[in-house]
Amino acid sequence: MSFVSVRNVWQKYGDRSILERVNVSVDEGEFISIVGASGCGKSTFLRMLLAEETPSKGEISIDGGIPAVEPGIERGVVFQRYSVFPHMTVRGNLLAAEAFGTPLGRLPRNARKAAQDRAQATLDRIGLTHVAEQYPASLSGGMQQRLAIGQALMATPRVLLLDEPFGALDPGTRLQMHDFLMELRDETGMTVFMVTHDLHEGFKLGDRVLVFDKPRWDPVDPNVIGATITYDFDARNQGVPFQDILEKYPMLAAG
Ligand SMILES: Nc1ncnc2c1ncn2[C@@H]1O[C@H](COP(=O)(O)OP(=O)(O)O)[C@@H](O)[C@H]1O
Ligand SMILES: [Mg+2]
Structure with missing residues (x-):
């Protein structure tokens, strides 16, 4: 079984679907970048991994256990805004x-x-x-x-959750933070989930890039349908140039 397993997960707030049918398996040590339009449920997804929320439906397991009842699986979290005292x-x-x-x-x-x-x-x-x-x-x-x-x-978390961690930094500092994060990850072997607005950053740092998007639209009520993982790119393969991906999926550049 994979280290992090998300099986048919839905999240609803009231009668609003935020996420639906989310399925993903992640090996220990993988770096997962997450991109998608604002408000599509990326932070909600991280909160479920952090066990701050439980899914309305479906199952999440980390190292074989359910996050909320397995306090032994340490997770660390970092947000865009400085969370320091x-x-x-x-x-x-x-x-x-x-x-x-x-x-x-x-x-x-x-x-x-x-x-x-x-x-x-x-x-x-x-x-x-x-x-x-x-x-x-x-x-x-x-x-x-x-x-x-x-x-x-x-x-000493085994899973590090980063929610747009470098969004508030200037470009030069962001590049330094990329080097820092890659070193850290090589040393610790942590599994990382990083939400980013910057697609280039997502492909540079991630082993995989998950795209969250609504798979279809309900013309009557846009709240009926939640977002899901519409693409799961292998970003390790440097043979797939980033520009080609952008050409093939122009909607990514727009997001
Ligand atoms: N606790 C909550 N109750 C109701 N609605 C929420 C709650 N948390 C988030 N939302 C809504 O869910 C949607 C997804 O939010 P979020 O996961 O923060 O999106 P993202 O991180 O992709 O920008 C947004 O429309 C947001 O307003
Ligand atoms: Mg967010």
Whole structure:
């Protein structure tokens, strides 16, 4: 069985279908890019993987278990907007993510020491040791987003969920973040789901690119039909030039 398995998943809010018939199997370590028009249910899909929502119908399993009842399968999540705490230092932000709300002073001494060691290792990994005692406001956008990724890494997740993580960054910083993310992924072997607006980014980073779209339209009520995965591109094969894909599927460029 595949590591992440999504079988015939539907999500409805009231009588509005957001997603329907979503099926996808993902191997451990794959990098999955997700693209699609705004409002088509990409974030909803991530929330279901995160077990923040349960599907109206169908099944999701990660490593053979159902996400909501398997807290052992650690997932980290990073959003476009900086999710870091402004009133805490860089190091404090990592420790807060580790302690899940328990003040560090109240952790048993060995747990406190382990958290501090892990925070230091994460600081080194995200390259922020030199600013560890500074506050987020003094950091560049790229550094703040590396800190947000660092928070997600504190739980040593096997699945990393990224929701338009680089959308607010300037193009140069975004390229640096791409290198950072690829290194991180090679080192950790994490399975990654990344929603992006940038199709080029999706193909560059992803092993696969999933396109979410409505498979058809109901002329009477557009809310009846939800989006599904309409394409599942193999992006590893560099023999398929990105431009050819755009020519073949011009709707992707429009999205
Ligand atoms: N909890 C909710 N209750 C009702 N509608 C929601 C809820 N969450 C999202 N939606 C709606 O579902 C649709 C899909 O949202 P979302 O998954 O955020 O899309 P995307 O991330 O692709 O832009 C949107 O129309 C949004 O307004
Ligand atoms: Mg979204």
